[in-house]
Amino acid sequence: MKWWGWGHEGTSFTHADKPGLRPFILRHLEVDIGRATSAPVAFDELKLPPPSLAPGLAEALAAAVGDEHVSSEPMDRVVHARGKSLRDLVRQRRGDIGRLPDVVVRPGSEAEVEAVLRAALAADAVVIPFGGGSNISGSLEAPAAEARAVVSVDLGRLDQVLSIDPGSRVAEVQAGAFGPDLEEQLNAQGWTLGHFPDSFAHSTLGGWIATRSSGMQSDKYGDIADLTRGLRVATPAGLLVVRPVPSTSTGPSVREMVLGSEGRLGIISSATVHVHRTPAERVILGYLFPSWSASLAAMRDIAAGEASPSVTRVSDPEETQFSFATKKGSSLVDRLKSKALMTFLQRRRGYDLEAMCLSFIGYEGSERHVASDRRRVKKIVARHGGLCIGSGPGELYDQKKFDTPYIRDFLLDRGVLADVSETSAPWSALGTVYENVTAAARAAFAGLGVPGYIMCHLSHSYHSGACLYFTFAFKPAGGREPLEQ
Amino acid sequence: MKWWGWGHEGTSFTHADKPGLRPFILRHLEVDIGRATSAPVAFDELKLPPPSLAPGLAEALAAAVGDEHVSSEPMDRVVHARGKSLRDLVRQRRGDIGRLPDVVVRPGSEAEVEAVLRAALAADAVVIPFGGGSNISGSLEAPAAEARAVVSVDLGRLDQVLSIDPGSRVAEVQAGAFGPDLEEQLNAQGWTLGHFPDSFAHSTLGGWIATRSSGMQSDKYGDIADLTRGLRVATPAGLLVVRPVPSTSTGPSVREMVLGSEGRLGIISSATVHVHRTPAERVILGYLFPSWSASLAAMRDIAAGEASPSVTRVSDPEETQFSFATKKGSSLVDRLKSKALMTFLQRRRGYDLEAMCLSFIGYEGSERHVASDRRRVKKIVARHGGLCIGSGPGELYDQKKFDTPYIRDFLLDRGVLADVSETSAPWSALGTVYENVTAAARAAFAGLGVPGYIMCHLSHSYHSGACLYFTFAFKPAGGREPLEQ
Numbered sequence: 001m002k003w004w005g006w007g008h009e010g011t012s013f014t015h016a017d018k019p020g021l022r023p024f025i026l027r028h029l030e031v032d033i034g035r036a037t038s039a040p041v042a043f044d045e046l047k048l049p050p051p052s053l054a055p056g057l058a059e060a061l062a063a064a065v066g067d068e069h070v071s072s073e074p075m076d077r078v079v080h081a082r083g084k085s086l087r088d089l090v091r092q093r094r095g096d097i098g099r100l101p102d103v104v105v106r107p108g109s110e111a112e113v114e115a116v117l118r119a120a121l122a123a124d125a126v127v128i129p130f131g132g133g134s135n136i137s138g139s140l141e142a143p144a145a146e147a148r149a150v151v152s153v154d155l156g157r158l159d160q161v162l163s164i165d166p167g168s169r170v171a172e173v174q175a176g177a178f179g180p181d182l183e184e185q186l187n188a189q190g191w192t193l194g195h196f197p198d199s200f201a202h203s204t205l206g207g208w209i210a211t212r213s214s215g216m217q218s219d220k221y222g223d224i225a226d227l228t229r230g231l232r233v234a235t236p237a238g239l240l241v242v243r244p245v246p247s248t249s250t251g252p253s254v255r256e257m258v259l260g261s262e263g264r265l266g267i268i269s270s271a272t273v274h275v276h277r278t279p280a281e282r283v284i285l286g287y288l289f290p291s292w293s294a295s296l297a298a299m300r301d302i303a304a305g306e307a308s309p310s311v312t313r314v315s316d317p318e319e320t321q322f323s324f325a326t327k328k329g330s331s332l333v334d335r336l337k338s339k340a341l342m343t344f345l346q347r348r349r350g351y352d353l354e355a356m357c358l359s360f361i362g363y364e365g366s367e368r369h370v371a372s373d374r375r376r377v378k379k380i381v382a383r384h385g386g387l388c389i390g391s392g393p394g395e396l397y398d399q400k401k402f403d404t405p406y407i408r409d410f411l412l413d414r415g416v417l418a419d420v421s422e423t424s425a426p427w428s429a430l431g432t433v434y435e436n437v438t439a440a441a442r443a444a445f446a447g448l449g450v451p452g453y454i455m456c457h458l459s460h461s462y463h464s465g466a467c468l469y470f471t472f473a474f475k476p477a478g479g480r481e482p483l484e485q
Numbered sequence: 486m487k488w489w490g491w492g493h494e495g496t497s498f499t500h501a502d503k504p505g506l507r508p509f510i511l512r513h514l515e516v517d518i519g520r521a522t523s524a525p526v527a528f529d530e531l532k533l534p535p536p537s538l539a540p541g542l543a544e545a546l547a548a549a550v551g552d553e554h555v556s557s558e559p560m561d562r563v564v565h566a567r568g569k570s571l572r573d574l575v576r577q578r579r580g581d582i583g584r585l586p587d588v589v590v591r592p593g594s595e596a597e598v599e600a601v602l603r604a605a606l607a608a609d610a611v612v613i614p615f616g617g618g619s620n621i622s623g624s625l626e627a628p629a630a631e632a633r634a635v636v637s638v639d640l641g642r643l644d645q646v647l648s649i650d651p652g653s654r655v656a657e658v659q660a661g662a663f664g665p666d667l668e669e670q671l672n673a674q675g676w677t678l679g680h681f682p683d684s685f686a687h688s689t690l691g692g693w694i695a696t697r698s699s700g701m702q703s704d705k706y707g708d709i710a711d712l713t714r715g716l717r718v719a720t721p722a723g724l725l726v727v728r729p730v731p732s733t734s735t736g737p738s739v740r741e742m743v744l745g746s747e748g749r750l751g752i753i754s755s756a757t758v759h760v761h762r763t764p765a766e767r768v769i770l771g772y773l774f775p776s777w778s779a780s781l782a783a784m785r786d787i788a789a790g791e792a793s794p795s796v797t798r799v800s801d802p803e804e805t806q807f808s809f810a811t812k813k814g815s816s817l818v819d820r821l822k823s824k825a826l827m828t829f830l831q832r833r834r835g836y837d838l839e840a841m842c843l844s845f846i847g848y849e850g851s852e853r854h855v856a857s858d859r860r861r862v863k864k865i866v867a868r869h870g871g872l873c874i875g876s877g878p879g880e881l882y883d884q885k886k887f888d889t890p891y892i893r894d895f896l897l898d899r900g901v902l903a904d905v906s907e908t909s910a911p912w913s914a915l916g917t918v919y920e921n922v923t924a925a926a927r928a929a930f931a932g933l934g935v936p937g938y939i940m941c942h943l944s945h946s947y948h949s950g951a952c953l954y955f956t957f958a959f960k961p962a963g964g965r966e967p968l969e970q
Contacts, residue, residue, distance in 0.1 A: 165911065165913050165949075167785060167911075167912045167913035168911035168912040168913045168914075168949045168950055169789060169912075169948060169949055170911065170949045211734070212733070212734045212735060212736070213734065214732070214734050223732060223734070225738075229949060244911070244949070245909050245910065245911070245950070246909045246910070246911060246947035246948065246949045246950030246951065246952075247699065247708055247909050247947050247950075247952070248697070248745075248909070249696070249697045249698065249699050249708065249745070249909075250697060250745055251697070251745040251746070251747075252741065252742040252743070252744065252745050252746050253710075253738065253741040253742070253744065253745065255741075256737065256738040256740075256741030256742075257737040257738070257741075257742070258737070259737065259738065260733075260734070260735055260736040260737050260738065261736070261737050262736075274948050274949060277789075300652060304654060304762075306850055306851060306854045308793075365791055366791060369791045372857065424730050424731045424732050424733070424734075425730065425731070426650065426652075426653035426655065426729070426730070426731060427652045427653040427654075428650050428652035428653045429653075462731035462732050463654060463731065463759050464650075464653045464654055464655045464714060464729070464731045464759060465653055465730070465731030465732075466731065467731075467732070
């Protein structure tokens, strides 16, 4: 994990193979991305205060998890100090590393998690649970003035699928399992959890539960709140066990108090979650719509209909243009095909190419189920003036879907701030929420006197509405604090 | 509402048109149901203590809701004192009426609910929200020694569907709307909530939410917890508003704290709930299975498959026999047909008629969807040795499904105690839970030295398990407190 940015050291975004991107960003943000103009400070230059541990705490933690799993190494402390919000990254890059944890411990079992908690309580220390470190709500950071010892509890060693109950279609999984590792273990036995948030590669099951996560396939599989049945949580008052019953009809839900609690109630050590058989067939198709309002209406009608797609996603015109601009340099044949399609859309279908919206809809299940869902969706898409452009764009989207966060670091290297913000809203309010948010962003750019860009996609659907996922970028004006801007 | 039993005065269960029932109960409970042997005490004989209201409380309540909506009438106080658990009814029937509320108020708006709460708080009175009065968890009853004034807040006047948002498929509904009234208002505009608990006719939306209710069609529509998005709750600290967003991904769920809170947090005044278009087609088919284990396996496979039936219900052999015993006297042709079916099942399919299980599976949606789901289910049913017996039994079940509670009063009139108890369990544990519960009940009957009967149905299914709904009946031994037995 990079201490200053997203993902693994050595993996980064490049514009070199995307000929359309440089002119696109030059036009909209007035920035030439040809070369980097900014870089994080060197790690060696960071000023780390020495760790401050209450007397006996280091020994108690070592007794709890073993010497080799207690670390006050500089890199461990810096990586565990914050998540990956834009605010976090901007400050990390300039060497403002905040209140570091004094020690990072890595328990290897639920009993060790409990022992860590007891040791921290006895020493009046602060405990911060740490999963993948991609939190964007500030939950990993201790207050600047925190005087007590801060213990970061990294769940990374608790990465096992403990058991699968094939009859009941649930699996008990340790909280520190990262997305890819978890899916690999489940897939090996023919199962999937079906939870794919954007942070999938760098977040854990415990983190998804603690942050009440949604994913790209929540349409079919549900949010993590729907997928989670049982919980085991080490709390200061002892182990909290929510039994993995299929449903409950008594009392306020303790399960739903732990969901979204961001580590405040305790440390989730494992959870029992719904799993599904890996589908026989899986396809993501691309679609184009003549306008944003037609797209939203189509997604609404799909949600209200009898098809049950796994993915319903559509980009507004601005994000559609951005997608086209990030296409890799393609062959002459591809370019000619694409040109022919655009001509057809303009002349035969009356599309305004500037208003056009790109959509991906995913299908999973038996061959028969997928075929029948595709037919149902096709009718709705046609009713709203859209058309299918095949599986090629969908495959590309599917391969690249977890890479987007890397582009933020690429832009920070070029002095551009970019971030995302999402909300769900009822179908009947989606258009208004969209208009108001984009207008507010453009007014803010104008107020700062800088060029800026805001784009949006509907990321997934619910019964009564959908999630709008906004991405914005701008080059901050000189002479003023970028984060305030 | 009867003060001593289920439902409306004048409606009751009769065995007169069910020739198989008298011999069935004689055989299993050694009771001749030919005539009633017991009756509730007369209302006039009840000893009601005078209402005790703190000074000024009656005036404050009258100011809040209007004189005509404040009542300390004997019948109002007795009806509002308890719910309809077996424990409640046994005590009511013998004139043990418990700690009556001192006053019943009927607010006509959310503002009036708030005003009632303020008046009660100012007088240090106890407030008990009252919906349909069919609660079985004791939540309507004040402790015997309660010295403060007890105010029962009857939500019955808040019975309106306030608005329907057709685009977002949600409706805002007042909490006091009873099931039939609510469905009637929704159906008139082409919508349904799809929530049908056994108590449907005598329970309210607010009651369903406060008790975290499930229904006969929860397979398709979800539990009330899934259907409820927004809430307005008058609490001692002020109005709690949970906004009706399609989903949330932040923090512990306040919505899920109100669900199941049984009136302890405040008075639910209205809720925004999912609604669905009334389906074009709706059918409930009857099926027979050769054994309970084959039935459970079939229901599990249906839940894991691609069909989405609205009802999945199957009775164990004991409940199947009871169902046959409660059949109305049918024509000679019907009886011959039925005999021919039984002969076919025994000779051609090798069924043991004593082990056979009766199932109902419901389908809703477009003609095409229903046809495709029926095909999918048919395959699974066949794999487990079951077969479809057509729509006749299903139609009968559908008409009579809310009448079952009346039989409890009929049995109490004949000295027999009967009640229900339900739980959900994972698919892999259902068989064990069933064996253990039925064995425990039979051991309890044997311990008392009385004949008893226990039967069960799987009432609805979830992803990872299902709900088992047990019904038991026995004639208590003489000379000992029946409720203790």
